Amino acid sequence: xxxxxxxxxxxxxxxxxxxxxxxxxxxxxxxxxxxxxxxxxxxxxxxxxxxxxxxxxxxxxxxxxxxxxxxxxxxxxxxxxxxxxxxxxxxxxxxxxxxxxxxxxxxxxxxxxxxxxxxxxxxxxxxxxxxxxxxxxxxxxxxxxxxxxxxxxxxxxxxxxxxxxxxxxxxxxxxxxxxxxxxxxxxxxxxxxxxxxxxxxxxxxxxxxxxxxxxxxxxxxxxxxxxxxxxxxxxxxxxxxxxxxxxxxxxxxxxxxxxxxxxxxxxxxxxxxxxxxxxxxxxxxxxxxxxxxxxxxxxxxxxxxxxxxxxxxxxxxxxxxxxxxxxxxxxxxxxxxxxxxxxxxxxxxxxxxxxxxxxxxxxxxxxxxxxxxxxxxxxxxxxxxxxxxxxxxxxxxxxxxxxxxxxxxxxxxxxxxxxxxxxxxxxxxxxxxxxxxxxxxxxxxxxxxxxxxxxxxxxxxxxxxxxxxxxxxxxxxxxxxxxx
Amino acid sequence: xxxxxxxxxxxxxxxxxxxxxxxxxxxxxxxxxxxxxxxxxxxxxxxxxxxxxxxxxxxxxxxxxxxxxxxxxxxxxxxxxxxxxxxxxxxxxxxxxxxxxxxxxxxxxxxxxxxxxxxxxxxxxxxxxxxxxxxxxxxxxxxxxxxxxxxxxxxxxxxxxxxxxxxxxxxxxxxxxxxxxxxxxxxxxxxxxxxxxxxxxxxxxxxxxxxxxxxxxxxxxxxxxxxxxxxxxxxxxxxxxxxxxxxxxxxxxxxxxxxxxxxxxxxxxxxxxxxxxxxxxxxxxxxxxxxxxxxxxxxxxxxxxxxxxxxxxxxxxxxxxxxxxxxxxxxxxxxxxxxxxxxxxxxxxxxxxxxxxxxxxxxxxxxxxxxxxxxxxxxxxxxxxxxxxxxxxxxxxxxxxxxxxxxxxxxxxxxxxxxxxxxxxxxxxxxxxxxxxxxxxxxxxxxxxxxxxxxxxxxxxxxxxxxxxxxxxxxxxxxxxxxxxxxxxxxxxxxxxxxxxxxxxxxxxxxx
Numbered sequence: 004x005x006x007x008x009x010x011x012x013x014x015x016x017x018x019x020x021x022x023x024x025x026x027x028x029x030x031x032x033x034x035x036x037x038x039x040x041x042x043x044x045x046x047x048x049x050x051x052x053x054x055x056x057x058x059x060x061x062x063x064x065x066x067x068x069x070x071x072x073x074x075x076x077x078x079x080x081x082x083x084x085x086x087x088x089x090x091x092x093x094x095x096x097x098x099x100x101x102x103x104x105x106x107x108x109x110x111x112x113x114x115x116x117x118x119x120x121x122x123x124x125x126x127x128x129x130x131x132x133x134x135x136x137x138x139x140x141x142x143x144x145x146x147x148x149x150x151x152x153x154x155x156x157x158x159x160x161x162x163x164x165x166x167x168x169x170x171x172x173x174x175x176x177x178x179x180x181x182x183x184x185x186x187x188x189x190x191x192x193x194x195x196x197x198x199x200x201x202x203x204x205x206x207x208x209x210x211x212x213x214x215x216x217x218x219x220x221x222x223x224x225x226x227x228x229x230x231x232x233x234x235x236x237x238x239x240x241x242x243x244x245x246x247x248x249x250x251x252x253x254x255x256x257x258x259x260x261x262x263x264x265x266x267x268x269x270x271x272x273x274x275x276x277x278x279x280x281x282x283x284x285x286x287x288x289x290x291x292x293x294x295x296x297x298x299x300x301x302x303x304x305x306x307x308x309x310x311x312x313x314x315x316x317x318x319x320x321x322x323x324x325x326x327x328x329x330x331x332x333x334x335x336x337x338x339x340x341x342x343x344x345x346x347x348x349x350x351x352x353x354x355x356x357x358x359x360x361x362x363x364x365x366x367x368x369x370x371x372x373x374x375x376x377x378x379x380x381x382x383x384x385x386x387x388x389x390x391x392x393x394x395x396x397x398x399x400x401x402x403x404x405x406x407x408x409x410x411x412x413x414x415x416x417x418x419x420x421x422x423x424x425x426x427x428x429x430x431x432x433x434x435x436x437x438x439x440x441x442x443x444x445x446x447x448x449x450x451x452x453x454x455x456x457x458x459x460x461x462x463x464x465x466x467x468x469x470x471x472x473x474x475x476x477x478x479x480x481x482x483x484x485x486x487x
Numbered sequence: 488x489x490x491x492x493x494x495x496x497x498x499x500x501x502x503x504x505x506x507x508x509x510x511x512x513x514x515x516x517x518x519x520x521x522x523x524x525x526x527x528x529x530x531x532x533x534x535x536x537x538x539x540x541x542x543x544x545x546x547x548x549x550x551x552x553x554x555x556x557x558x559x560x561x562x563x564x565x566x567x568x569x570x571x572x573x574x575x576x577x578x579x580x581x582x583x584x585x586x587x588x589x590x591x592x593x594x595x596x597x598x599x600x601x602x603x604x605x606x607x608x609x610x611x612x613x614x615x616x617x618x619x620x621x622x623x624x625x626x627x628x629x630x631x632x633x634x635x636x637x638x639x640x641x642x643x644x645x646x647x648x649x650x651x652x653x654x655x656x657x658x659x660x661x662x663x664x665x666x667x668x669x670x671x672x673x674x675x676x677x678x679x680x681x682x683x684x685x686x687x688x689x690x691x692x693x694x695x696x697x698x699x700x701x702x703x704x705x706x707x708x709x710x711x712x713x714x715x716x717x718x719x720x721x722x723x724x725x726x727x728x729x730x731x732x733x734x735x736x737x738x739x740x741x742x743x744x745x746x747x748x749x750x751x752x753x754x755x756x757x758x759x760x761x762x763x764x765x766x767x768x769x770x771x772x773x774x775x776x777x778x779x780x781x782x783x784x785x786x787x788x789x790x791x792x793x794x795x796x797x798x799x800x801x802x803x804x805x806x807x808x809x810x811x812x813x814x815x816x817x818x819x820x821x822x823x824x825x826x827x828x829x830x831x832x833x834x835x836x837x838x839x840x841x842x843x844x845x846x847x848x849x850x851x852x853x854x855x856x857x858x859x860x861x862x863x864x865x866x867x868x869x870x871x872x873x874x875x876x877x878x879x880x881x882x883x884x885x886x887x888x889x890x891x892x893x894x895x896x897x898x899x900x901x902x903x904x905x906x907x908x909x910x911x912x913x914x915x916x917x918x919x920x921x922x923x924x925x926x927x928x929x930x931x932x933x934x935x936x937x938x939x940x941x942x943x944x945x946x947x948x949x950x951x952x953x954x955x956x957x958x959x960x961x962x963x964x965x966x967x968x969x970x971x972x973x974x975x976x977x978x979x980x981x982x983x984x985x986x987x988x989x990x991x992x993x994x995x996x997x998x999x
Contacts, residue, residue, distance in 0.1 A: 420668035
């Protein structure tokens with residue numbers, strides 16, 4: 004009996020962070036019955052405690068480099084790096100939600116439980132050493148987020164967002180499974196390491212290999228919102244509750260890149276020459292469509308939706324570059340992107356007030372006079388998203404373009420910087436409206452300590468990483484060693 | 488071979504100069520009162536100017552090595568270092584920046600009433616970024632400062648500018664950004680080609696292949712040409728100059744556009760000498776076009792500020808003409824002309840600001856005959872006008888003369904066409920002065936015009952003094968830059984792989 008118990012303990016240690024989050028999620032669901040409607044905030048803070056616990060567990064195991072559960076779960080610095088991003092995204096997501104849920108009258112405990120479960124799914128994706136485990140993590144994440152997107156049950160746009168996301172998401176999952184089954188049929192294994200060793204020895208002219216690869220590109224492209232698989236993004240981002248949009252633009256996208264890196268740069272590494280060409284093409288398309296479509300948006304959530312498409316394009320440039328440097332540049336980029344994007348959405352949430360949503364860019368008119376702090380924070384996030392130094396966004400882009408040049412993809416880097424200059428126009432339009440137009444009406448901001456804390460964290464991180472990226476950069480580079 | 492000599496003072500003077508304004512801007516965050524914000528900003532800018540004293544006094548003009556050097560690891564994974572230092576070229580611009588910032592803050596004293604604190608913060612950030620550009624000896628660090636400067640400048644034009652400020656601000660931002668990002672790619676390419684280093688002094692000694700040089704030079708050229716601005720990418724300048732507040736115009740015309748020409752001197756020429764030789768005819772031609780075209784456009788302007796803006800295009804044509812003449816006379820003349828232009832155009836924008844604050848019009852037609860009402864102002868404007876024309880005894884004469892001398896030695900037709908620009912310059916500037924100051928008062932609003940007050944005179948005096956100091960004793964500036972410029976030319980000529988006949992003749996010239 005005691006030996007079984009010990010076995011159980013030993014096997015739970017590697018998945019301790021995930022286990023902690025699931026435990027907290029279930030506890031939140033139970034506690035929900037005992038907490039009355041006015042005090043659901045407590046559940047939010049309780050969930051944050053869970054994230055802190057999971058982060059501590061990950062920190063303790065950060066240097067481990069082991070496989071568990073028959074090669075389906077890998078505990079390595081690579082996954083640890085991504086897990087920290089998920090903790091930050093989820094933590095900030097909960098912080099910006101706490102007041103919002105009350106204001107929108109959707110103050111329910113399930114919300115926090117779903118956030119934690121979605122995060123668990125992302126963590127499983129980052130750690131997956133097997134296609135099936137990967138798929139399970141992805142579905143756990145996706146299903147939780149479908150519900151979160153439709154959390155404002157009485158709002159048509161929120162319902163539309165959920166349905167749209169669910170239908171297209173299910174479709175892309177289907178394509179993914181089809182691609183995975185083809186890979187399994189070819190290689191006889193769903194294990195990533197097994198696929199790699201098979202492909203290394205295999206004849207790569209088999210068209211089925213490419214069919215499988217293209218199906219995986221399509222389905223992961225959907226998850227990270229690469230063009231032409233981006234159609235769902237503007238509507239879903241606009242319709243979903245803003246904190247969910249913030250979380251969605253950071254978490255699942257980053258998780259998608261974790262998987263892209265592991266699958267394309269590790270398991271399908273022998274196909275790299277071919278994947279590079281396809282991914283470089285996708286990157287150019289994504290940067291072009293994202294940035295150009297963002298130019299004409301009047302709704303800030305739609306603008307940020309197209310902006311997040313464009314940023315996926317920059318990260319794809321790093322993926323196309325490949326190699327340890329390319330992978331590290333993607334990791335640094337998605338981390339920085341998550342921070343600055345969550346920050347920008349935090350300010351959007353601030354402008355929301357009962358009745359009016361404050362989602363039109365013109366609603367920001369004169370914010371620089373009426374609320375200097377909010378406007379200044381938005382200014383920092385907008386310049387960082389544009390990629391102007393000394394803010395973090397610049398460091399991220401620099402690393403991406405540097406690895407592209409190093410990989411001989413100078414033309415791709417040039418395309419990247421050209422589209423990135425186009426983006427200056429729509430980001431600066433927000434700054435212009437805030438500082439250079441007169442206020443239309445008195446803007447009442449919904450502030451709360453939790454929202455302020457979230458904004459303070461992301462703004463500080465954007466500035467600090469912008470001035471001193473060294474430690475984060477070294478972390479990203481070190482965590483890729485031995486993986487690729 | 489240029490070495491980085493560590494700071495001879497025993498403390499990091501240059502770092503202090505870069506970060507003191509940042510500290511000032513940070514302190515301003517906590518100040519609510521506009522009057523105190525002005526005082527704090529002025530105090531910080533004056534201390535910054537004071538720091539120029541030990542800098543200039545301890546500067547050794549006899550060596551071409553980098554002085555006051557500091558070096559520290561920053562992003563070791565990419566071999567990026569915080570590496571700064573000055574030579575005879577950059578030290579002058581650091582001093583000019585500190586001086587013009589003080590003057591800009593003084594002229595904004597009453598002109599800026601809206602969001603004073605934010606304005607002063609933007610000014611101090613701008614100063615820090617510009618000084619950072621001039622002292623950086625690491626390409627990455629340089630690019631950080633180069634781009635960071637866009638943020639405060641964009642806000643200065645966009646928030647405190649004239650009626651058409653939004654258009655001007657975004658145009659300024661996009662033009663410079665598009666130019667700069669291509670340079671970023673070239674910087675990365677240089678980094679890999681030169682063996683993973685951003686160290687400017689190390690890259691100077693690296694010989695790039697000819698094809699690489701042509702491409703990289705073109706990418707750097709995009710960034711610097713937009714900033715200078717050279718014809719035909721000058722169109723942002725009239726808009727930005729006209730719409731910017733007085734302080735913004737002074738900084739923009741006085742220092743910002745010098746950064747482009749400085750970039751040619753510090754990076755393009757020593758990194759890519761073969762490409763420089765190859766591109767020289769095209770650049771010289773663009774320069775003389777800018778000289779004539781800018782002057783021609785200046786004649787047609789009805790707006791005081793726009794006229795000065797176009798005159799800047801013309802004057803900067805002289806600067807690039809001198810630099811790419813690739814001889815001692817031309818280059819030293821070009822650098823001096825940059826300083827002169829900073830002084831005289833800064834002073835001209837100050838003059839516009841002073842009068843605009845009283846009349847709220849920049850149309851030349853709204854003035855006329857004001858010399859009788861505002862004698863001090865008229866005298867000040869006259870001195871600056873003459874300096875801008877290049878009258879002997881003023882700084883402008885020395886600069887233009889040496890530039891033309893250099894151009895003449897390089898290729899005579901350029902000098903001939905360039906000298907036409909001087910005649911045109913005298914034409915539009917004197918005509919401007921005549922329309923504003925002489926004759927009878929045509930506009931009744933000007934009957935009770937108040938003359939310059941003490942604050943404005945104090946702000947203007949250093950510039951007037953510099954006009955005459957450089958005019959009568961140009962060696963004050965030449966002496967500082969001479970060793971560095973001579974070394975730069977020798978360096979370029981030594982590095983040219985197919986040493987053409989022109990370069991050899993130049994070598995003998997420098998030997999003299």
